[in-house]
Amino acid sequence: MTVLNRTRTALLLFSAAVLVFSPVAWAESRHPLRIGLGEEPRTLNVWMASDANSNNILSQIYQPLYRYAPGETEMVPWLASGPPEMEADRVTYQVRLRPSRWSDGSAFTAADVAFTCRLIKEFKIPRHYSRWKFVDRIEVVDDRTVRFVLKEPMAIFLTRSLTIPIVSEKEWREVAAYARKQKKPLATLFNHTVEHPLGTGPFVLEKWHKGAFLHMKKNDFFFGQGLWIGGRLLGPFVGEILFKIYGTSDVAMLALKKGAIDMYWQGIQPGYIENLEQHPEIRIFSSERSALYYLGFNLRKPPFDDPALRRAAAVLVDKSFIIKRILQGYGSSMDSIIPAGNEFWYNPNLTEYGESLNREQRIRAAHRILKEAGYRWTRPPVDDVGKVQPAEGLRLPDGSFMEPVTILTPPADYDPHRAISGLLIQQWLRQAGIPASARPMAFGALLQQVKTRHDFDAFILGYGRLSLDPDYLRIFFHSEFDRERGWNMSGYHNPEFDRIAEASEKTMDLEARRLLIYKMQEIIARDVPYLPIYLPREIEAVRTDRFAGWVQMLEGIGNIWSFCQLSPVN
Amino acid sequence: MKTGNEQRDAFAAPAGRRDWLAGGWAIFWENPIGKIGLILMACFALMAAASFVPPLLDPMYHPMHGVDPEISHATGPSAAHWLGTDFIGRDILSQLLAGARIAFMVGLSAAFMSIFFGTLIGMISGYAGRFADTVLMRLADMVMVMPTLLVVLILSSLFGQLRIWTIVLLIALFRWPGVSRVIRSQTLTLKHRPFIEAARVAGASHLRIIFRHIFPNVLPLALLYMTFRVTSAIIIEAALAFLGFGDPGTVSWGMMLQWVWKTGHMFQAPYWLLPPGICISLLTLSFYMLGRAMEEVLDPRLRKEGESE
Amino acid sequence: MALLEAEHLSIGYQTRKGLLRAVEDVSFSLEPGGSLGFVGESGCGKTTIGMALMGLLPTNGSIVGGELRFKGQNLVGISDERLRKLRWKKIAMIFQAAMNALNPIQRVGDQIVEAIRLHEPEVSAIQAAERVRSLFSLVDLDPERSRDYPHQFSGGMKQRAIIAMALACRPDVIIADEPTTALDVIVQAQILAEIRRVQKEMDVAVLFISHDIAVVAEVCRHIAVMYAGQIVEQGTRKEVFETPAHPYTRALLDAYLTIEEEDATLPQAMNGESPNLVAPPKGCRFYDRCPHADGQCRQEPSAWVSLSPTHKVLCYGPRP
């Protein structure tokens, strides 16, 4: 027992020390910007990074040639010094680079750009390769000029291809050479551990303390320092950034209120707002997003292969109810696949199903649509005298009873909004007699069911960050992508749509392309393979007592412009 | 020892089953722990029974789909909503009542099933001995190594959101080994008692011996374990729901906590955060207390297991 | 002066149903170096008397009347502290052989050393260990085994070790409570012989408690028969065996004797239940089972009848 006794004493002393110790003793001498992250970044390997947290960190380090600037519709040159020069053949582009250096002081050259692009092409790096496979070759003209030759004219080359992050040849040459020789080159490239990423961005990584924080310092070689780009004078004016990991947003909000962080780099639930607003030092930003949350149907099998049923479902779904209740008003209703905020491409002339109808009117409208299409009920939702009643026994036009249908949703812990929306939609569909039930599913399982196996009736999913270029319309609904792991998850086949989509990809004239995109939106709105539901707003909270200069743009304030412009408040 | 027995013998020896029950009840009721436990449990049973009432009063009190048309955000207690509403305007009190029903259902059925498996396996293992015993007990070892919460979490995360009955079944499937070990050793001691030997000599079949002779004798022990299993089943279900792996179609207390948590009301809506947590704690407490008190009635020497979760 | 004396001793247990008078109006005395045996069926209160002598009644038990004197000093109402000093030093105990009277996780020798050094702090650890070895030799145990744990001992060896422990502080009285129950017959005989020998050699008085009248007869010069909390007959071994006066004593003796015959039937008095001691019957407690009972026995409490200076019986109709 003596050993135990000794341990007991030690433990008691230890706990006493813990209790006596007060946080006040730790006065801070430095003034780092402190950012809360929702989760630990996966990796600092830029090719592998596909999660938001890794990208948040890496976006401070690896920079693209062009990027969007707040309040501007055109892209601004970033590592490039001016817009790409397209030659008359419409497939050759020349890009001039700014004079800049890597964070270790070595020169950034055209060779790095060419290396990066060739690396993508050679290793067919997922998520990037599709944007580069139409590029025939990349040539280094001189130290600061690169030439790209495309196989055919491509509308998306500037906005989609020239926005990839550029890596240093010095950092990756050896790795690539080694990977090439392995049995699984891509896996080797992905699994290469990067400890000190070499970039051109405003900050460099000092230390990543796994499970706790990341420490970044100002990059003295940052090319933008003191320059005016996109109408802004760039810094950075902050010496250090600490990224702290908070597993739950509740705690992050407490940390924000307590002043332990200056910003939480993750959208927060509307539920927090009321409380946060009571703190004078806290400011809430509510920003537009480029996103899409929708109800998708399986067009490959009954019952949702019938557009009439899909339209009836569209009428029954009360988007404004979802927005008012579940999003607490922080979002807007969607009627097209393209968010209304994307003004150039968004088609404003689409009719919304069941707009401004109340519950009973919706049921009546759905009843009418279904009745006209040949559906029958044992007990219809609207009786002979026009009174709404609980419906029962819905029969398909062929006379058979409708089998129960399942609406797959992500689980509540992944996204409570979609999970609860699923339950509401289930109730609404039942009002017209559609035997629907919502079933939240683990995210990976849900996607496999929907995207790989195509075994489902309907699902609710969302795309969090849609590019401004509407090329995704083609990817979502072109019949070419209706295959295993393809993004045409609904199995939508329409030769007319396919033709227009193909044309849109290659039409270089903006106005002409816009008309094609308008047409595509109309077709989708008519056939409803996806029913767009809502577009939530990005809600972010920051403290205003230590730093100022947050730049609000699409997708919120967590962008490179903010980090280049933030400065301490004195 | 002796003195204690001496006086007890003077009374208890001739007592029949009814007297035993009455005596047990007296001991039980005299124990403040048993009394508090039972009263608490009665309150929750009442809540569960009352859960059918609010939806009848007004559809807006339906715990899952009913929303107050006037309210579209979380509000504190009011005349129409005694405990307030959640963020889409559902009544928290009706959810709390419905949660009591689910908790009882989950707790009792999971406990019943795990006790059923555990008792059956324990009796077979103890009675059959040899090969069956070895195989069953190794199986028990194996299942015992798995932390239940983690395993159920993994399963529900892998196979998608589980229905409440699947969760119940899973809890039962991973919770039997402890019981079966105790029942097994009890069976081992019973096996060589004269009345079992007598039954065997009289030509009773193995099944008959197990169910007619051994089962009634291990039943009190099994029932005792059931109360502890109820506790752990309720806690596991709540934890699962809290982490977002519960059955989204049911209103359980864990689910309510998950809603509070995930919608960002955790630290600003105490009227919503506190009741489900208190209810989970108190209901598990009541079953636990019941078990402790029963333990003292059944046999003061029964060692309770040290649960580690 | 008697070494140990009880006068009108009554002991009760507080139970849910009321005060249970486990021992009622019991008187006896034990001379230095003498031996007294209590015999009776289980629940008759004999163990309770032993425990009362040690001051080890359970918390719900207490002496409710009478006196209990050790060397003239009343043990009733004595402070716990003084009682503790008395225990083992003056009055030691040999427990039932079926009991785990030895702490399983301490060496047997250490447990004896603990008793020695508690009561004789001046004895050094080495001296105490030496004494344990000689005690072991005394009770025919290998002194080397004093470093063993109890589970390494057989039942008989454990009982010898306990006897050694009882003798450790050279007490005046040893209370032996069913010391041979649960031992097989041969070991039983050895242990009894051991107790007799030790009693003679150490000149220690023995209070012997047993349900087995034969066993008591082996060891004790005086015998007290107990029934339902009362002593019903008391006398020398010879008197009780040769001229049993109480029907219960006779029944006990009959049972003891008939067991040795074949196809014996149990005497009638051996059947039936002991009376309820919370509300004992007004008359004779043996009334229900007595073959000679009459109306007087039922109505009035029985009284002591002296048959000789050392032999008395609690019965109205003792027939010699």
Place this chain on the structure above:
Amino acid sequence: MTMEIRRYILGRLFQIMLIFFVILTVLFLLFRLAPGDPVSRMVDPNLTPEDAQRLIEQLGLDLPMWQQYLIYLENFLKGRFGISFHYGQPVSEIILNRLPNTILLFTSSILLAAFVGVFLGKIVSWKKGERIDTWVTIGALVCHTLFLPWLALIIIWVFAYWIGWFPLTGMISAEIWTDPSAGLLKKGLDIAHHMALPLITLFLIHFGSYLLVMRSSMLDTLREDYILTARAKGLDEATIRNRHAAPNAALPVITSVGLSLAFSINGGALTETVFTWPGLGRELVFAVSNNDYPLAQASFLLIAAVVLTANLVVDLLYAYLDPRIRY
């Protein structure tokens, strides 16, 4: 004697290995048969079906199941646990990084809880039936049945936010660990400061159960005959309690503590999640929900191995402490 012990240990080790192999296989099947794969999760219109297929191949998930199983077994025997799908880092590195944190938190909280529980249980059992016994028992029951994540959240709210004595969550504070002038002591105290709240939470939940086990064990022990002997010997109550009753009564608690320690390696996914404690339990839950098979498998196997071994160790320890038991 030693021969027997050796044979017993060898026998147990063989059983452990057998069980382990079964768990190994079940895990493999479980993860492969479950729907979803790490590639499905990537919601990015830029990820073409060809990209996805390429990723699947690179992860080795395109091979037939039996081939994957053989590779899995081979790697396991060679002590290679593969590369995490999610982090792209060797699994062993990740586990080694997380494990010490889990061990630190749970070992200290369980030991603390066990000492306090045993101590209080000992005292309370001595006063059985008195008011203090009833209240302490009820208190222990209440603590033991409190819903852990809920309690943790309330503790965070009260002590870290409202009163503000402790940091909210996490294990270290970035400010101190990036301060070049901070010494080892300061860093150590920083960890202690962060550990306080999870420690208190775990302590509250656990000490009750030890107290109750110790209490019932003590009550059982007090009914033992050797306690009567000890009394008869004239020992005072404190000696009887501390020297004779408590060591015997503590034996079941030791089993309980041993197994809790082993089980704690799974880190109490709940505690670690709520307190953002960078331990193994939290990591395991992530790995599972991210379909990160190698990491999830290795973590789970580690847990199983530790628990199995701990069972053996506890039995041996028990045998060592309790001379009655010999194999």
